[in-house]
Amino acid sequence: MLKIFNTLTRKKEIFKSICQKKISMYICGVTVYKDCHIGHARTFMFFDVVNRYFINLGYSVKYVRNITDIDDKIIQKTYSNKKNFISFTKNIIDRMHIDLKSLNILKPSFEPCVTSHITDIIDFIHTLLINKHAYVDQNGDILFSIKSYKKYGQLLNKKNDLNIFKDNKNIYKNDFVLWKKSKNNEIFWNSPWGNGRPGWHIECSAINNVYFKNKLDIHGGGNDLIFPHHENERAQSECFYKKKFVNYWMHTGMVILKNQKMSKSIGNTFLIKDLINKFNPDVIRYYFLSTQYKHPIYYNIKNLIEINKILKKWYFCIDLSNHKNFNFSLNNSSLFYINLFRNAMNDSFNTPLALSILSNLSKKIIMLYDMKKFEQAIFFSAKLCFLGKILGFFNLNQSSINNFNNLKDIKLYNKIKKIIQKRTDARKLRLWKKADLLRKKLLKLGIHVQDKKNKTLWYFKI
Numbered sequence: 292m293l294k295i296f297n298t299l300t301r302k303k304e305i306f307k308s309i310c311q312k313k314i315s316m317y318i319c320g321v322t323v324y325k326d327c328h329i330g331h332a333r334t335f336m337f338f339d340v341v342n343r344y345f346i347n348l349g350y351s352v353k354y355v356r357n358i359t360d361i362d363d364k365i366i367q368k369t370y371s372n373k374k375n376f377i378s379f380t381k382n383i384i385d386r387m388h389i390d391l392k393s394l395n396i397l398k399p400s401f402e403p404c405v406t407s408h409i410t411d412i413i414d415f416i417h418t419l420l421i422n423k424h425a426y427v428d429q430n431g432d433i434l435f436s437i438k439s440y441k442k443y444g445q446l447l448n449k450k451n452d453l454n455i456f457k458d459n460k461n462i463y464k465n466d467f468v469l470w471k472k473s474k475n476n477e478i479f480w481n482s483p484w485g486n487g488r489p490g491w492h493i494e495c496s497a498i499n500n501v502y503f504k505n506k507l508d509i510h511g512g513g514n515d516l517i518f519p520h521h522e523n524e525r526a527q528s529e530c531f532y533k534k535k536f537v538n539y540w541m542h543t544g545m546v547i548l549k550n551q552k553m554s555k556s557i558g559n560t561f562l563i564k565d566l567i568n569k570f571n572p573d574v575i576r577y578y579f580l581s582t583q584y585k586h587p588i589y590y591n592i593k594n595l596i597e598i599n600k601i602l603k604k605w606y607f608c609i610d611l612s613n614h615k616n617f618n619f620s621l622n623n624s625s626l627f628y629i630n631l632f633r634n635a636m637n638d639s640f641n642t643p644l645a646l647s648i649l650s651n652l653s654k655k656i657i658m659l660y661d662m663k664k665f666e667q668a669i670f671f672s673a674k675l676c677f678l679g680k681i682l683g684f685f686n687l688n689q690s691s692i693n694n695f696n697n698l699k700d701i702k703l704y705n706k707i708k709k710i711i712q713k714r715t716d717a718r719k720l721r722l723w724k725k726a727d728l729l730r731k732k733l734l735k736l737g738i739h740v741q742d743k744k745n746k747t748l749w750y751f752k753i
């Protein structure tokens with residue numbers, strides 16, 4: 292039974308989807324004015340694991356992640372030129388896709404841009420205005436009235452006291468912009484309230500309305516979005532629908548760089564492409580998943596180097612079964628490691644525990660291998676591959692049975708390599724009897740050989 296920690300209630304709750312075997316999930320995406328940093332990588336990688344896990348459990352997942360392609364910073368960079376504006380954001384969106392693909396993060400089902408939903412946003416604001424949840428201020432901007440929503444502040448603070456949002460003149464200082472009147476030389480869209488553009492928070496409520504109506508199982512993002520972004524979204528959407536908006540709120544912790552939260556606006560960012568140049572995507576994935584998703588990660592390159600060593604062992608192990616798909620029924624209680632893994636993931640996606648189970652499994656495989664129990668080693672190797680793939684590992688084909696580099700820390704490797712070399716030399720000298728003896732010697736070690744034109748392939752007997 293899956294439990295999920297809900298930011299709203301601060302409790303682990305038993306997960307129940309709105310529709311049987313279907314998941315609706317909305318994750319707040321990137322504001323495209325700069326390249327993605329490793330804070331984005333962590334958040335999107337975690338929700339990638341959530342997505343993959345639900346798929347593995349047999350759900351079909353409708354996963355929407357928006358792209359904020361209009362905001363002050365984008366306007367500052369492109370001024371009033373719409374052509375510049377479109378090519379600027381398109382360029383960053385393309386680079387974001389390259390970054391996330393290089394981390395082996397699956398694409399969401401839909402990735403709507405805000406500028407493609409301006410009419411939906413205007414309609415949404417219109418309804419809020421009619422129902423007196425919004426008003427026009429003296430500048431002509433449309434603001435949301437937080438006092439019109441009694442539950443305002445619950446995501447930030449469970450106490451739910453609206454008075455904390457009043458300033459000393461009794462004014463609700465957290466009323467926020469839904470529609471911003473355009474200033475001179477700014478990009479704008481027409482609306483019933485004059486030329487302008489949407490505020491930030493309204494885009495997610497309006498896009499959610501388009502894709503999910505009022506049926507959202509999971510809404511998430513980085514924990515810097517809890518307040519005000521998600522608080523405001525919740526206020527808008529619950530006032531719009533007049534009922535509950537989201538069943539489970541999930542938030543990932545920040546990546547801390549030199550004791551400062553990593554953020555594009557602070558400018559202390561470490562980009563995905565910098566990281567991907569140094570490490571393979573599985574190492575980065577392991578690194579992020581080895582901390583519980585809610586907690587902060589204090590970035591330290593030494594940890595990544597250590598993980599590289601662990602993954603070399605994993606690759607050795609999965610090479611044994613050569614990615615063969617064994618049909619492991621997940622309902623079979625005798626499947627010890629699979630059940631352990633499932634229990635860890637069901638405990639609000641406890642990925643550090645899931646990783647430790649995979650590491651134990653890899654130790655077992657190497658032990659069986661050292662004992663020359665190849666058949667058993669191969670069986671558990673297929674299990675490791677199966678479970679690793681649920682977390683998004685092993686998809687880039689970094690390993691293959693003939694990739695010697697992956698085996699170099701294993702004792703037996705050197706022995707096999709020596710015999711194969713001797714055999715190759717013998718064949719070159721046409722010493723067929725000697726070559727045949729060496730082939731038999733390899734067979735005793737569980738190794739099959741296959742002679743190709745210029746090289747000899749070898750693989751473990753299955």
Ligand SMILES: [Zn+2]
Pocket residue numbers: 318319320495520524
């Ligand atoms: Zn959002």
